Amino acid sequence: ALPEAFASPVVTICAGLAAMLGTGGGIYLMLLRRRLAACEAELAALRAAPVVQPTAGALLAPLPAEGISRHFQRAVADGLNLEGWVDREGRFFWVSQVIERYTGRSAAEVLAGDFVDLVVYERDRSYCRDQIRRALADEQISEFELRLISGNRGVQWISCHWQPIRDGEGLLLGLRVTMSDVQARKEAEFKLLETVAALRRAQALSEHYLRRSNEERSRLSALLDVVRMGILFMDTDRRVVYCNRALYEIWRMNDGDGFVGVRDVVLQQHVLQFVADPVAFMEHVNHVLSHRMPSEPYEILFSDGRVVTDFSRVVPGPDGGRSLGRIWVFEDVTEQRRVARQLLHMAERDPLTNLYNRRRFHEELARMLADSSRHRECVGLLAIDLDGFKPVNDRFGHQAGDEVLVDLASELGSVVRRNEMFFRLGGDEFAILVPSASASELSELARRLCACIAGMSFNFNNQPAGVTASIGIALSARDGDNPESLIGAADRAMYVAKALGGNCWEFARESVGETVA
Numbered sequence: 321a322l323p324e325a326f327a328s329p330v331v332t333i334c335a336g337l338a339a340m341l342g343t344g345g346g347i348y349l350m351l352l353r354r355r356l357a358a359c360e361a362e363l364a365a366l367r368a369a370p371v372v373q374p375t376a377g378a379l380l381a382p383l384p385a386e387g388i389s390r391h392f393q394r395a396v397a398d399g400l401n402l403e404g405w406v407d408r409e410g411r412f413f414w415v416s417q418v419i420e421r422y423t424g425r426s427a428a429e430v431l432a433g434d435f436v437d438l439v440v441y442e443r444d445r446s447y448c449r450d451q452i453r454r455a456l457a458d459e460q461i462s463e464f465e466l467r468l469i470s471g472n473r474g475v476q477w478i479s480c481h482w483q484p485i486r487d488g489e490g491l492l493l494g495l496r497v498t499m500s501d502v503q504a505r506k507e508a509e510f511k512l513l514e515t516v517a518a519l520r521r522a523q524a525l526s527e528h529y530l531r532r533s534n535e536e537r538s539r540l541s542a543l544l545d546v547v548r549m550g551i552l553f554m555d556t557d558r559r560v561v562y563c564n565r566a567l568y569e570i571w572r573m574n575d576g577d578g579f580v581g582v583r584d585v586v587l588q589q590h591v592l593q594f595v596a597d598p599v600a601f602m603e604h605v606n607h608v609l610s611h612r613m614p615s616e617p618y619e620i621l622f623s624d625g626r627v628v629t630d631f632s633r634v635v636p637g638p639d640g641g642r643s644l645g646r647i648w649v650f651e652d653v654t655e656q657r658r659v660a661r662q663l664l665h666m667a668e669r670d671p672l673t674n675l676y677n678r679r680r681f682h683e684e685l686a687r688m689l690a691d692s693s694r695h696r697e698c699v700g701l702l703a704i705d706l707d708g709f710k711p712v713n714d715r716f717g718h719q720a721g722d723e724v725l726v727d728l729a730s731e732l733g734s735v736v737r738r739n740e741m742f743f744r745l746g747g748d749e750f751a752i753l754v755p756s757a758s759a760s761e762l763s764e765l766a767r768r769l770c771a772c773i774a775g776m777s778f779n780f781n782n783q784p785a786g787v788t789a790s791i792g793i794a795l796s797a798r799d800g801d802n803p804e805s806l807i808g809a810a811d812r813a814m815y816v817a818k819a820l821g822g823n824c825w826e827f828a829r830e831s832v833g834e835t836v837a
């Protein structure tokens with residue numbers, strides 16, 4: 321029998337496999353990657369976008385040493401950007417009025433003290449000073465970003481653009497700085513950065529699980545391919561999702577992979593050609609498919625003599641959710657059945673004569689007696705013991721004795737009818753069980769047996785040899801209503817026959833004996 325003992329682990333494995341196949345992990349990861357790439361591109365574009373430049377284009381050109389301040393102030397007074405002037409020592413000594421909008425402090429207020437200390441956010445101050453020092457040292461510095469302390473105690477992101485200002489001889493007079501509001505861009509950038517970070521985490525996690533899932537899948541696939549049982553997994557639409565190598569071999573599927581994705585009807589068309597009774601097999605399949613309970617193990621006889629068992633059950637989804645489909649497990653038990661038949665044969669047959677042995681005799685006697693009492697019929701028992709067998713052994717050897725036993729079993733086999741059972745109980749003792757027997761039939765059978773045995777002649781070493789038989793007949797329930805009493809009655813009758821000289825039969829209780837002439 322197939323069932324739970326081995327089916328459960330396989331079913332569990334396959335359910336896991338099926339669940340795994342159904343996750344769509346690869347698709348999810350692909351979408352995740354796409355989204356991440358889009359966010360990263362958006363972020364790069366945001367960073368590369370030009371920041372608002374000084375409002376007065378003309379002022380980007382070197383300015384004359386005299387009157388700069390006046391000209392400068394006039395030009396930028398209405399500009400949106402914050403403009404400032406830094407002297408050669410790096411001190412701000414002029415800023416546009418826009419500073420008030422950025423910091424809540426007036427231009428006069430911030431210029432009265434140290435501009436950087438008063439309006440630049442604490443953590444950006446040393447960076448800001450460093451950038452001014454480098455610009456004054458005539459180093460090429462690019463635009464940079466820093467935070468100002470805004471009026472409402474928060475911070476205001478700005479982008480600083482630096483421009484050296486020289487006199488007519490090219491001597492550095494100071495720096496012009498144009499500060500643009502980049503708060504909105506910065507907030508968008510932070511949001512994007514957070515999204516990118518979250519997506520990267522999700523991608524890393526997803527890649528990790530997908531890798532583990534793929535490893536697990538490879539291990540399961542390797543395991544299922546070495547399993548001797550054929551495993552078939554169908555989805556809820558009755559399409560083949562998976563089949564292992566053993567299944568290809570059982571159902572002679574040369575191109576096993578070609579069946580993945582096909583409907584069950586296509587698979588059935590292929591397998592029916594191998595089944596000895598296609599109608600019965602399809603009835604079984606339809607019966608299984610119409611039930612949700614695990615199927616009973618079913619034996620399929622193949623046209624080529626193979627015997628394959630099948631077992632099927634629905635595969636529940638994760639956490640008992642919607643079913644993932646159905647698993648079928650097939651096992652080629654041809655060899656098992658052959659060995660079992662051989663063992664049974666050895667257990668119930670006499671190896672010399674191939675007749676049923678004493679063990680089977682007791683089983684059959686018990687069964688026939690039980691049947692006979694139900695049907696109010698009689699069971700006849702003939703206990704047969706050869707006369708003069710030992711002298712054959714003694715004169716011609718054990719092998720000659722064996723020959724007598726084998727020939728005798730064969731000859732008597734043709735005397736015994738189909739419903740009668742013939743046993744060798746051991747040595748030169750035999751028995752015949754007759755169901756639905758009558759005394760006259762048993763008497764006739766005993767007569768034929770005695771005649772048959774007495775009529776057999778042997779020749780060993782050019783010397784004739786032969787045996788006869790003494791037969792005791794007992795009839796249930798007249799002579800015994802259980803195996804022991806019936807055997808005892810038949811044995812006693814057989815000894816009576818032997819005492820009368822053998823080659824005759826005797827009924828139990830009845831003293832009338834008969835001898836074959």
Ligand SMILES: Nc1nc2c(ncn2[C@@H]2O[C@H](COP(=O)(O)OP(=O)(O)OP(=O)(O)O)[C@@H](O)[C@H]2O)c(=O)[nH]1
Pocket residue numbers: 672705706707708709710711713717718719720721722725746747748
């Ligand atoms: N050749 C052979 N001899 C066997 C086998 N089993 C038992 N025997 C012998 O069969 C003989 C049976 O003995 P008996 O029942 O006394 O033989 P018998 O000459 O028929 O004597 P009665 O039964 O008194 O008529 C013994 O010599 C056993 O050794 C066997 O498988 N093969």
